[in-house]
Amino acid sequence: MDKEHEVLLNAFVIAKKRYRVFYNAGILVWEDESSKKAKTTVPITDVLSVAVSKLPHANGKQWTKRSKAPPSPPSAGPIARNEAHGSLDSDRIPVLSGSTTTNTLATNASNTIPHNHSNRDQNRPKNLLLFLNPYGGKKNALALYERFAKPLFRLAEVDINLIITQRAQQIFDIVTSKSIALENYDGLVCCGGDGTFAELFNGLVTRTMIDRGLDVKHPPFLPKPNIPIGIIPAGSTDTVACCLNGTTDIKTSIIHIILGQHSGLDISAVYDADAVARHDEESPSTMGKPRPQLLKMFASALSYGYLGDIAYDSEKYRWMGPKRYDYSGFKKFLANRGYNAEIVVHLDRRGKQDPNDGVRCLDKCNRCKKALHGREDGGTSVENDDTEPLVVRGKFLMVSGANISCSCERSPQGFSPYCHLGDGLLDLVLVRHTSMFNNLRLLLTMTSKTKKLSELPFVEIYRTKEFRFTANRQPEHNGGEIAPAISSETMRRSKWNCDGEVLLDTNIIVESNCQLIQVFRRGILPSGGTGHGGSDQRGTSNALASSFDSQSSPSYNPWP
Ligand SMILES: Nc1ncnc2c1ncn2[C@@H]1O[C@H](COP(=O)(O)OP(=O)(O)OP(=O)(O)O)[C@@H](O)[C@H]1O
Numbered sequence: 001m002d003k004e005h006e007v008l009l010n011a012f013v014i015a016k017k018r019y020r021v022f023y024n025a026g027i028l029v030w031e032d033e034s035s036k037k038a039k040t041t042v043p044i045t046d047v048l049s050v051a052v053s054k055l056p057h058a059n060g061k062q063w064t065k066r067s068k069a070p071p072s073p074p075s076a077g078p079i080a081r082n083e084a085h086g087s088l089d090s091d092r093i094p095v096l097s098g099s100t101t102t103n104t105l106a107t108n109a110s111n112t113i114p115h116n117h118s119n120r121d122q123n124r125p126k127n128l129l130l131f132l133n134p135y136g137g138k139k140n141a142l143a144l145y146e147r148f149a150k151p152l153f154r155l156a157e158v159d160i161n162l163i164i165t166q167r168a169q170q171i172f173d174i175v176t177s178k179s180i181a182l183e184n185y186d187g188l189v190c191c192g193g194d195g196t197f198a199e200l201f202n203g204l205v206t207r208t209m210i211d212r213g214l215d216v217k218h219p220p221f222l223p224k225p226n227i228p229i230g231i232i233p234a235g236s237t238d239t240v241a242c243c244l245n246g247t248t249d250i251k252t253s254i255i256h257i258i259l260g261q262h263s264g265l266d267i268s269a270v271y272d273a274d275a276v277a278r279h280d281e282e283s284p285s286t287m288g289k290p291r292p293q294l295l296k297m298f299a300s301a302l303s304y305g306y307l308g309d310i311a312y313d314s315e316k317y318r319w320m321g322p323k324r325y326d327y328s329g330f331k332k333f334l335a336n337r338g339y340n341a342e343i344v345v346h347l348d349r350r351g352k353q354d355p356n357d358g359v360r361c362l363d364k365c366n367r368c369k370k371a372l373h374g375r376e377d378g379g380t381s382v383e384n385d386d387t388e389p390l391v392v393r394g395k396f397l398m399v400s401g402a403n404i405s406c407s408c409e410r411s412p413q414g415f416s417p418y419c420h421l422g423d424g425l426l427d428l429v430l431v432r433h434t435s436m437f438n439n440l441r442l443l444l445t446m447t448s449k450t451k452k453l454s455e456l457p458f459v460e461i462y463r464t465k466e467f468r469f470t471a472n473r474q475p476e477h478n479g480g481e482i483a484p485a486i487s488s489e490t491m492r493r494s495k496w497n498c499d500g501e502v503l504l505d506t507n508i509i510v511e512s513n514c515q516l517i518q519v520f521r522r523g524i525l526p527s528g529g530t531g532h533g534g535s536d537q538r539g540t541s542n543a544l545a546s547s548f549d550s551q552s553s554p555s556y557n558p559w560p
Pocket residue numbers: 133134135136137138165166167168169170192193194195196197199234235236237238239499500501
């Protein structure tokens with residue numbers, strides 16, 4: 001740093017030690033004068049808010065104290081602050097369980113939200129629509145919001161319109177309701193788990209299809225929404241938040257939302273493979289390739305077999321909270337069920353898409369950057385169909401499509417640690433049905449900090465843009481002959497676990513969509529240095545959460 005350009009901002013004493021704060025070349029520096037090496041630096045762009053303190057310190061120990069109460073939210077206008085509704089939270093918008101909309105939301109372009117953001121000229125979100133799921137995780141999302149999110153949003157003068165959901169699917173219904181003018185918001189945010197986030201982006205992509213006049217059941221393509229979304233983790237697993245930020249720390253996510261940087265996240269779409277077949281048979285002369293029926297989109301993982309069974313079974317025990325996954329997981333582990341299936345996966349002909357290449361998706365990831373601009377590592381367009389199909393058949397304990405690595409607190413390496421957030425590809429993870437002993441190895445590997453699933457001999461991982469899954473079918477009757485009896489064991493089918501929610505359609509096609517949505521986040525820095533997505537190191541978030549009071553101990557959640 002050039003001393004000449006240093007601007008002293010303040011000097012003060014805490015517990016007989018002298019400190020000074022100065023500004024230099026875009027960096028704020030807090031320095032202990034007795035030991036010039038003891039410095040804390042913050043880029044000016046990372047400062048959330050500046051408050052002038054009129055009360056230096058009453059007892060000589062505390063340096064600053066906010067001199068005034070947090071700014072009261074700006075006057076309401078048509079976005080009513082709901083004291084009138086008896087709400088405890090002045091930002092809260094009440095909704096009934098049957099609601100798909102509410103007349104207190106921004107419903108058309110003229111109902112713009114008044115702002116009072118004189119001290120911010122950066123490109124940060126000024127008003128957000130925030131959906132909170134009070135039902136997921138440990139059912140403490142509202143308490144977490146009140147404790148961590150609300151003060152930070154107030155500090156940063158971000159207007160929040162809060163909707164506390166009253167039922168499942170309500171976020172989807174509200175976001176897809178045309179009567180709400182989403183363009184009046186700088187972002188849509190949810191506070192909940194992976195299922196809540198899934199409702200939000202499924203709703204937003206569907207809304208974008210509706211706005212563009214596309215057929216939402218058989219879309220010719222998935223359009224990119226132009227509004228960023230964010231997640232404040234308050235679920236059971238919080239895999240998405242963990243992969244986006246390198247941590248499930250709630251303050252880190254909130255600060256990333258406030259700072260407003262966003263980047264592209266791949267979204268994988270699940271189509272009904274049977275609906276395609278029927279469509280083809282009915283209209284063989286149809287011009288062009290008929291599109292299969294879109295069932296759902298996912299951001300973390302889609303799993304058939306073991307994890308599908310757990311998702312289905314554990315819903316019955318939701319009252320147990322996150323422990324339900326342990327309980328159902330144990331039951332399904334003992335059952336050791338295998339499922340017959342055929343998977344057709346499209347692989348890069350040149351073998352350049354290696355899911356075990358050791359390259360993690362970190363800050364300024366080259367792979368994701370190139371994918372967005374139509375090129376992947378090999379220098380050719382990802383969109384180019386330079387792939388060949390590989391057919392894999394057998395009996396599987398589990399078949400999973402990982403849209404992201406799926407690393408989380410319970411499973412530090414996730415399904416596939418080198419899966420990228422924005423390269424337009426997903427990792428197909430096939431776990432063969434074997435012995436109970438191998439299942440135990442699988443579980444130990446899944447929860448290990450260092451071991452990877454790819455190291456197990458009964459696990460195969462393929463990187464692909466799409467795959468087709470067909471559960472074992474009853475052989476067709478041949479010329480009136482009676483087909484040989486097939487055991488119920490052979491014909492058994494599982495369910496799909498799609499971002500933690502159950503999907504009942506079995507035969508599906510899965511396709512990744514490169515950076516379909518924009519999410520509030522910053523790149524994850526490699527731990528122990530800087531780098532651009534090229535090293536096999538666990539990342540750490542580069543947010544400033546550590547400067548705030550610490551959250552209650554992180555929950556170590558099971559990993560379905
Ligand atoms: N008010 C509500 N009542 C009942 N269900 C709700 C309500 N609001 C949202 N939901 C549903 O709750 C389900 C679970 O939410 P979510 O996935 O966020 O929590 P979780 O399953 O505990 O966490 P994770 O997915 O991270 O493991 C979602 O499918 C969502 O649709």
